[in-house]
Amino acid sequence: MKRSRSPEKGSIFPIKVAELKKILQDQFNNNPDLSFSIYEKKDKKLAVFFIAYLVESEKIENFLLEPLLSKEIPWANTSIKNEIPLNGPEEVVNLKNILANLLLGKVYVYIEQEQTAIAYMLSKKEKRSLQQSETESLVLGPKIGFTESMVTNLNIVRWNIRSEDLVLERFMLGKREPREVRIIYLHSIANSDDVQTMRQRLTELDIDFVEDSAILMQYIEDSSSTIFPQFLSTELPDRFSYSINKGKIGVLVENSPTAIIAPTSFFSYFESTEDLYMRWNVGTFLRGLRFISFLLSTLLTPMYVAAATFHYEIIPPTLLVNLGLSRAAVPFPPILEALFLELMIELLRESGARLPTKVGQTIGIVGGVVVGTAAVQAGITSNVLIIFVALSALASFTAPNYLMGTTARIIRFPMIILAGFLGIIGILFGACFLVIHLLKLTSLGRPYLSPIYPLEMKDFNKVLFRLPNQFQYKRFKSYRPKDLIRYPKQKAKKKKDIDE
Amino acid sequence: MSIKRISILFFSVIFLTGCVATNELEELAIISARGIDLKEDDEIETTLNIIRFDPEAQSIYTTIKAAGKSVKQAREHAGYQIGYEISEGQLRAEIYGRETATKGITPLLGGLIRDAQASDTMYLVIANSTASELMEHQTDNAKSIGRYLDALLTKEIKEKAIPASNIQKYTVSAGTIGQDPVLAIIDIKDDSPAIVGIGLLKGDRLVKEVSTHEGTLINIILDRLKNTEMSITVPLAPFESYIDKELMHEHYASTEEVTIQYLVNKGKGKIKVKNVKNLTFKTEIQLDIDVRGLSKPVSLKNKNAIKLLEKEMEKKLTDQYENLFKETQEANIDPFGFGKFYRANRQVAKLTDNEWRKLYPNISVDFHVDVDILQAGTIQ
Amino acid sequence: MDININIKKNLQIRAFYLFFVIASIQLGIGILGVSRLIYLEVQQDAWISIVIAFFYVSLIIMVMLLILKQYENADIYGIQVDIFGKWIGKLFGTFFIFHFALSFFSILITYIEVIKVFIFPTVNDYILSFMLLCLVIYSVLGGIRVIIGVCVIFFFLSHWLLILLIQPALQMELTHLQPVFVTPITDLLKGARVTSYTFMGFEILFLIYPFILNKNKAKLPIFLGLGWTTFLLLLTTILVIGYFSFDQIERREWVLLGLFKIQSFAFIERFDYIVVAEWMMVVIPSLILLMWGITYGTKRLYQVPQRATLYTIAILCFIGSLFTNEHFQIQKVINWSSEYGFWLVYVYPLLLLPIVLIKKKWQKRKDGDHHVH
Structure with a gap:
C-alpha cells in the first residue's frame, strides 16, 4: 500500500530504451521469452515488452501495436492512456514491480523520456476446461469442479455467491516465486477474529514458494504433529460456497484446483452438501451412517484382534465355532493376520489409485475376489476377518472428505497393535487417547470438537443430524458468526383438524 | 510433551514387556459343559464337554474325564489329557449328577461364583442319573451337549415353560431367605438330551422332583x-x-x-x-x-x-x-x-x-x- | 501470594460445565463397591442412607459456596492464607494437596486391580499404571479447558452403559428391598458415613470456583451434578440389592460390575469385559481433575511450575503403584484416603465458615471505624 503512495521513490524512469532493455534482459538471464520491441517514430522511441506465452499476443497486435503504429496517436502517456482501446492502463515506475508483474502476464509500454511506463493486464493462461470433480463425487447437486486457473475459480465463486458482501482479499505468497492467494469470506457474516488470524498466518508465512493449496494448508495449520486434517480441502465450488455462506473462510491458491476452508470441526468432515439436497430425514440417516462408518472402520478389526487374542469369552457361542474353525488353519497370531490383511487392502487401494481407471477396477476385482479367496484357502487368514477388513475398508471410504477417510484408515493400524498387545484395554486406551487428542486440537484457534465441546446444543441439528429447514434459521453458533440469524423464524403452521 | 514422544515411549514400553498372556482361540480347549459327580472317597469326578479346533479331528467336540479333590484340581488333571489350554470362560452348562445334587451343590459352585471370568448366564442342571452317563452318550446331539442344552434351556426359559435355572437365578434363590431354588432335570430321551422334570431344592440339596407341568405352575408365580x-x-x-x-x-x-x-x-x-x-x-x-x-x-x-x-x-x-x-x-x-x-x-x-x-x-x-x-x- | 486471583479470559469456563465436573469427579471407582459397603451396614434401607448423605453433602456445598462468596475471586488456598496467615495457611493448603494426591493414588491402584481381577489376571501392574498416567499427563498438559472437555465428552461416552442395566432391572426381586424403614437411625448414619469416599471430589469446587465466568449461575449445575451422582448411586444400590442375594453382595467386592454380567447381545456375549474397559472413561476424568488440583495447588502455594509437579507426581504414583498391588494394601490406601478426606472435606468447611464470617465482619467493622474517623 505504502509503495504506491510514493511512486517516485524507487523509480528507474526516465531511462533510455536501450538501457531498459539491457536491465531487463540481465534480470531475465537473456531469456528469449522476454519479448522487448523498440519502435521509432519522429525521434521518439517506444518500447513494448512482455513475456511471450504469458500474454494474449493477438490483443497486443490488434489493440496496442496496430493503433500505435498505424494511426496517428501521439506517442505520449496521456494519449496512450486515453486512446488505446484496452482495459485498465496502469502507470508504474518501480523495476521490482515491473519484474514481478511481467511474470503475471502484464504488457508494458514505455515511451522514452516519460516518467512512467504504462502496463496492461493481458495475461493468458492455458487451462483445462471445467470438469466434474474426481475426488469428491456427488449424486445430487452441482458437480462442476475447480480448475487450476484462479480467474476461472473466482468466476465460479462469484457466480455462486452473488453478493457485494463477498470479500476476496489478495495476497502474493512466496519470496522466490510469488503466487496469488485469495482469502474469501462474507464480510457481514464471517467472524473478523478468524479472518484476522487467517490473514496473519498468511502474511507471516515466510517461504520461498507455495506449490499447492495442500502444502499451504500444512504451513498454516494449527498443529503439525497430528494425523487429523484441520482445514477442509475441497474441489467442489458448491461445497466451497456453502461453507462461505455459513460464515467460514475460504482460501484459493493460483494453480491449485483444491480450495481450503477454515475453521472446521471434526464433524464437518462428515458433512456433505448432499445431505442438504436430500430430505432432512434421509440426510440425517446418511450422516449417521458416516459417523458409524468412522467408528466401524477404526474399531472393527481391533475388536476382532482383541477378541481372538484375549477375550474369547465375549464371542457369541454360535460365532465361536465358525471363528475357531477358520482360525485353526491360520498359523499366525490374530494381530499379524489382521495387519497382513489390512496391508493388502491398502496395497490394493494404492495400486488402484495409481493406475488408470479401467485397470484400477480390474485390480480391485482381482484383489477382492481372487486374492481374498486364495488367502483364506491357503490358510493365511480366516474368512471372518476378511469380512471385517472389507467392511472397515468400505466404511472408511464413506467419509465425504478424502483426508478424513485416509486418517480413519491409518488410525486403524496403531489400534490393531494396541488390541493385539493389551486387548480391549488397549483399544480403550487408544480411544481415550484419540478423544483427548481431538480435544486438544484447534482449527484456526477454534476448538476441533465443537459443538460437543464447547457444548452448543443448538448446533447439534446442523452437525450431528439435520432437522427440517424451519429449524435451520440460525447459523452455526460455535464459529461465532457476526450475524447469527439467517432468516426470521417462521411461525409454526396451525394444526388443522382432520377434515377441515 | 508431544504426541510423538508419548507414543514412542508407550510403544517401546509395550514392546519391551512382551505383555499379557494370550488366550488365542485355536489354542484353547473351551469347556462348553461340565458334568460333576461326587465319588465315594470325597473325590470329584468331572466330565468335560470340550470344543477345540483341531483340524485333524473329525469333530470339534470331545469329552474328557478327570477327577480331583476340587473342581479346579480336576480341571488341572484334565489338562494332562489334552494338548490345548483348558478354559471355562464359555461354559454354558454345569451338570450335576442326581446323587451329587442331593448332597448339595453350593460347595461345588464356589469356584464359578468367585471367578470374575465365569459367566452369569450359564445354566445349572441336574442329570437324571449321573452326569458322566448323560455326557458320554455319543449321539449327535449329546456330543455337543453344552451347546445343545444351552439352546434347549434358552428356548424353554424364554417361553417360560420352566423356571429360569441359570447360575445367577440359582444363587439368588439359594441365598434369599424364604425362597428355594429349582433346577431342570435332564435325561436322554430318544437319543437326545431332554428336560424330564423339575428338581426342587431345599437350600442347595435336591429333595424332590416334580413334572415339567408343575414346573410351569411354579413359574407362573415366580415369573x-x-x-x-x-x-x-x-x-x-x-x-x-x-x-x-x-x-x-x-x-x-x-x-x-x-x-x-x-x-x-x-x-x-x-x-x-x-x-x-x-x-x-x-x-x-x-x-x-x-x-x-x-x-x-x-x-x-x-x-x-x-x-x-x-x-x-x-x-x-x-x-x-x-x-x-x-x-x-x-x-x-x-x-x-x-x-x-x-x-x-x-x-x-x-x-x-x-x-x-x-x-x-x-x-x-x-x-x-x-x-x-x-x-x-x-x-x- | 495473592488471595484473590485474576483468571485470564481464555481460561474462564461457563458455569454449566460444573455439572460435568462434579458428576465426573464423583463417579469414579467408589460407585463400583459402595452399594455393598452400605448394604453391609444397613441392608435393604441402604437407599435411605444415600438420601441422608445427599442432604449432608448439599449442606457442605452450601457452606463451601458461602465461604467462597465472602471473597471476590479466591480459592481455598488463598482463603486459608488470608485467615490463618502465611505459614499455617500454606500448611492447610498442603493438606488439601495431600488429600488430592491420596485420592488420585487410591483411584489409580483400585482401577488397576479391577482390570486385573476382571480381565487380565496376569498383566504387569506397571503397563496399566503407565498407560493411565500417560492419559492423565497428556490431558492435564492441555490445561483447564481440555480437562473440562474430557469431563464433558467422557461423560457422554460412558453413560450409554446405563442401557446395560435394563436387563438386571427386569430381573429384580423387589422383596429384597422390604421391609422399609426398619433400620435404626444410628445405622443409617453409619451407612451414610460409608458413602463419604464415593461422594468425595466435590471439594474441587474450592479450586475451580475462581475460574467460573458467570458465578451467579453456578449453584444450579453444582446441585444438578450432585443430584445426578446421587441418582446413579440410588439406582445402582437399589438394583444391586434387588438383583443379588445377601451372600452374593457380601462376596462381591465390586458388586456393580456383577450387574453387567447378565446382559448379552447377538454380537457380544459378555458385557462385563466391555464395561470394565469402558470404565476407563469414567476413571480418567476424576483422575485428571485431581491431578489438576495437585499441580494447580502447588503452583499457587509454592510457585512450582505445573509441568514439574505433573511429572513428579506421575512418576511417584507410578513407582507407588508398583508396590501396592496386594488387595489388602489397596484397601488400606482407600481407607486412609476416605478417613483423611472425611475430616478434611466433610467436617473442616463447617469449622472454617464461622472463622471466615467473623473475620469478614471484623474487617468490615474496622473499615467502618476508619470511615467514621
Whole structure:
C-alpha cells in the first residue's frame, strides 16, 4: 500500500530504451521469452515488452501495436492512456514491480523520456476446461469442479455467491516465486477474529514458494504433529460456497484446483452438501451412517484382534465355532493376520489409485475376489476377518472428505497393535487417547470438537443430524458468526383438524 | 510433551514387556459343559464337554474325564489329557449328577461364583442319573451337549415353560431367605438330551422332583408367562350337553375326561400376605388363554360352554396348585417364595432360614385361579 | 501470594460445565463397591442412607459456596492464607494437596486391580499404571479447558452403559428391598458415613470456583451434578440389592460390575469385559481433575511450575503403584484416603465458615471505624 503512495521513490524512469532493455534482459538471464520491441517514430522511441506465452499476443497486435503504429496517436502517456482501446492502463515506475508483474502476464509500454511506463493486464493462461470433480463425487447437486486457473475459480465463486458482501482479499505468497492467494469470506457474516488470524498466518508465512493449496494448508495449520486434517480441502465450488455462506473462510491458491476452508470441526468432515439436497430425514440417516462408518472402520478389526487374542469369552457361542474353525488353519497370531490383511487392502487401494481407471477396477476385482479367496484357502487368514477388513475398508471410504477417510484408515493400524498387545484395554486406551487428542486440537484457534465441546446444543441439528429447514434459521453458533440469524423464524403452521 | 514422544515411549514400553498372556482361540480347549459327580472317597469326578479346533479331528467336540479333590484340581488333571489350554470362560452348562445334587451343590459352585471370568448366564442342571452317563452318550446331539442344552434351556426359559435355572437365578434363590431354588432335570430321551422334570431344592440339596407341568405352575408365580403352551385334563361329564354326538366315535377309549391344549397369552401369579401373625397367604393367579385344541369333540360355540370350561379349568388348576403346595409343605421346601413375602411384610428383625423352615409347614395358602378364555374361535 | 486471583479470559469456563465436573469427579471407582459397603451396614434401607448423605453433602456445598462468596475471586488456598496467615495457611493448603494426591493414588491402584481381577489376571501392574498416567499427563498438559472437555465428552461416552442395566432391572426381586424403614437411625448414619469416599471430589469446587465466568449461575449445575451422582448411586444400590442375594453382595467386592454380567447381545456375549474397559472413561476424568488440583495447588502455594509437579507426581504414583498391588494394601490406601478426606472435606468447611464470617465482619467493622474517623 505504502509503495504506491510514493511512486517516485524507487523509480528507474526516465531511462533510455536501450538501457531498459539491457536491465531487463540481465534480470531475465537473456531469456528469449522476454519479448522487448523498440519502435521509432519522429525521434521518439517506444518500447513494448512482455513475456511471450504469458500474454494474449493477438490483443497486443490488434489493440496496442496496430493503433500505435498505424494511426496517428501521439506517442505520449496521456494519449496512450486515453486512446488505446484496452482495459485498465496502469502507470508504474518501480523495476521490482515491473519484474514481478511481467511474470503475471502484464504488457508494458514505455515511451522514452516519460516518467512512467504504462502496463496492461493481458495475461493468458492455458487451462483445462471445467470438469466434474474426481475426488469428491456427488449424486445430487452441482458437480462442476475447480480448475487450476484462479480467474476461472473466482468466476465460479462469484457466480455462486452473488453478493457485494463477498470479500476476496489478495495476497502474493512466496519470496522466490510469488503466487496469488485469495482469502474469501462474507464480510457481514464471517467472524473478523478468524479472518484476522487467517490473514496473519498468511502474511507471516515466510517461504520461498507455495506449490499447492495442500502444502499451504500444512504451513498454516494449527498443529503439525497430528494425523487429523484441520482445514477442509475441497474441489467442489458448491461445497466451497456453502461453507462461505455459513460464515467460514475460504482460501484459493493460483494453480491449485483444491480450495481450503477454515475453521472446521471434526464433524464437518462428515458433512456433505448432499445431505442438504436430500430430505432432512434421509440426510440425517446418511450422516449417521458416516459417523458409524468412522467408528466401524477404526474399531472393527481391533475388536476382532482383541477378541481372538484375549477375550474369547465375549464371542457369541454360535460365532465361536465358525471363528475357531477358520482360525485353526491360520498359523499366525490374530494381530499379524489382521495387519497382513489390512496391508493388502491398502496395497490394493494404492495400486488402484495409481493406475488408470479401467485397470484400477480390474485390480480391485482381482484383489477382492481372487486374492481374498486364495488367502483364506491357503490358510493365511480366516474368512471372518476378511469380512471385517472389507467392511472397515468400505466404511472408511464413506467419509465425504478424502483426508478424513485416509486418517480413519491409518488410525486403524496403531489400534490393531494396541488390541493385539493389551486387548480391549488397549483399544480403550487408544480411544481415550484419540478423544483427548481431538480435544486438544484447534482449527484456526477454534476448538476441533465443537459443538460437543464447547457444548452448543443448538448446533447439534446442523452437525450431528439435520432437522427440517424451519429449524435451520440460525447459523452455526460455535464459529461465532457476526450475524447469527439467517432468516426470521417462521411461525409454526396451525394444526388443522382432520377434515377441515 | 508431544504426541510423538508419548507414543514412542508407550510403544517401546509395550514392546519391551512382551505383555499379557494370550488366550488365542485355536489354542484353547473351551469347556462348553461340565458334568460333576461326587465319588465315594470325597473325590470329584468331572466330565468335560470340550470344543477345540483341531483340524485333524473329525469333530470339534470331545469329552474328557478327570477327577480331583476340587473342581479346579480336576480341571488341572484334565489338562494332562489334552494338548490345548483348558478354559471355562464359555461354559454354558454345569451338570450335576442326581446323587451329587442331593448332597448339595453350593460347595461345588464356589469356584464359578468367585471367578470374575465365569459367566452369569450359564445354566445349572441336574442329570437324571449321573452326569458322566448323560455326557458320554455319543449321539449327535449329546456330543455337543453344552451347546445343545444351552439352546434347549434358552428356548424353554424364554417361553417360560420352566423356571429360569441359570447360575445367577440359582444363587439368588439359594441365598434369599424364604425362597428355594429349582433346577431342570435332564435325561436322554430318544437319543437326545431332554428336560424330564423339575428338581426342587431345599437350600442347595435336591429333595424332590416334580413334572415339567408343575414346573410351569411354579413359574407362573415366580415369573410372568407369555405365549406359553400348556395343557390340562378336566372331567368330561359337565360338558354333556355341548358334546357333538356325531363326532364322538367309539375309538375314544375313555369318555370321562377331556384334555385341553391352550396357549397362555398372559399369565401372572401374585402372592399376598393376608395375615402375618396367622401365617395366612393368598395367591392370585390370572391366566388369559387361547384354546388351541380339545381331545374330545366339545363344541365351544356357546358362551356358556366357554364359561363352563373356564370354571372347570380353574377348579382343576386350583387342585393342582393345592396338591403341589401340600407336597412342598411335606418336604418343607418353598419354591414359590412365600417366605420372602413373609419376611418383607414383617416389620420386626430378620428372618432366619431355620425359623422359616419351622413356620413353613404351618402356613395356609388360599389359591385363587382366574382363567379367561380370549379365543376359542377356531375350535368349533 | 495473592488471595484473590485474576483468571485470564481464555481460561474462564461457563458455569454449566460444573455439572460435568462434579458428576465426573464423583463417579469414579467408589460407585463400583459402595452399594455393598452400605448394604453391609444397613441392608435393604441402604437407599435411605444415600438420601441422608445427599442432604449432608448439599449442606457442605452450601457452606463451601458461602465461604467462597465472602471473597471476590479466591480459592481455598488463598482463603486459608488470608485467615490463618502465611505459614499455617500454606500448611492447610498442603493438606488439601495431600488429600488430592491420596485420592488420585487410591483411584489409580483400585482401577488397576479391577482390570486385573476382571480381565487380565496376569498383566504387569506397571503397563496399566503407565498407560493411565500417560492419559492423565497428556490431558492435564492441555490445561483447564481440555480437562473440562474430557469431563464433558467422557461423560457422554460412558453413560450409554446405563442401557446395560435394563436387563438386571427386569430381573429384580423387589422383596429384597422390604421391609422399609426398619433400620435404626444410628445405622443409617453409619451407612451414610460409608458413602463419604464415593461422594468425595466435590471439594474441587474450592479450586475451580475462581475460574467460573458467570458465578451467579453456578449453584444450579453444582446441585444438578450432585443430584445426578446421587441418582446413579440410588439406582445402582437399589438394583444391586434387588438383583443379588445377601451372600452374593457380601462376596462381591465390586458388586456393580456383577450387574453387567447378565446382559448379552447377538454380537457380544459378555458385557462385563466391555464395561470394565469402558470404565476407563469414567476413571480418567476424576483422575485428571485431581491431578489438576495437585499441580494447580502447588503452583499457587509454592510457585512450582505445573509441568514439574505433573511429572513428579506421575512418576511417584507410578513407582507407588508398583508396590501396592496386594488387595489388602489397596484397601488400606482407600481407607486412609476416605478417613483423611472425611475430616478434611466433610467436617473442616463447617469449622472454617464461622472463622471466615467473623473475620469478614471484623474487617468490615474496622473499615467502618476508619470511615467514621
